[in-house]
Amino acid sequence: MPERSAQPERKPRADALRNREAVLAAADALFARCESPESVTMADVAAAAGVGKATLFRGFGDRTGLIHALYEMRLAPIRRATEEGESPLGPATPPLQRVPALLDAVLCFKIDNRHLALALEGTGGDSPYAAEHYERWHSTLQAALEQIPGLTDGGFTAHALLAATRADLVEHLVGQRRMTREQMRAQLAAFVTRVLEPRAPLD
Structure with a gap:
């Protein structure tokens, strides 16, 4: 019997793409203005996007899937920049x-x-360090650190440096302690410099 030709990959319908864009835009707005990320529910997102909850679950699976999709959409420009x-x-x-x-x-x-x-870091389950988004940043940072002469603990150093950018720390310093964006950037830059600066040999 002749082999069946492979079926062409079906493209998402135009209405499905519009629904997805509407959902992501609605979720983005809700997370931006909420007081707590836990307060944003799938029902809230569906209502704000003007779609049924069934459409929401069919497109994203669950709340975690929606959060991951939104995070990836927002992060895409930075991810592209790391590859250019x-x-x-x-x-x-x-590397320095x-x-x-x-x-x-x-x-x-x-x-x-x-x-x-x-919200994303809250979906990490038992270990946020096993989450895909964390592993991606860690491997990118470790690869850069391992190009620095004399630095032999790139894996640990990458973990330690990324700890300074955790969302709960950012929320504490910016949201609770009212530290400004530029203050946080300056303090992180100074911390990174101290970690990476060459050490004089001990006598």
Whole structure:
């Protein structure tokens, strides 16, 4: 019997794409203005987007799936920049400049998307360090750190530096302690410099 030709991949319907865009825009707005990320429910998002809850669950699976999709949408420009050679975040940038630039980009993203980042980090299950988004940042940062001569603990250093950009810390300092964006950026930059600066040998 002749082999059946492969079926062409079906493209999402136009109305499904419109619904997805409406849902992501509604969720983005709700997380931006909420007092607590836990207060944003799937019912809230469906109502704000003007779609049924069944459409929401069919498109994203559950609340965690929606949060991940929204996070990826918001993070896409930064992720592209880390892959571009001409970008300060890109692999062509010398590591002593790239590491602070990467961390500054993560921090700014967390500040600008505080409640979304809190919601995402709250979906990490037993270990937030096993989450895909964390592993991606850690591996990118570790690769840059391991290009720095004399630095032999790139994996641990990447964990330690990323801890300074955790969403709960950002929320505490910006949301509760009222630290400004520029103050946080300056303090993170100074911390990264202290971690990376060459150490004089002990006598």
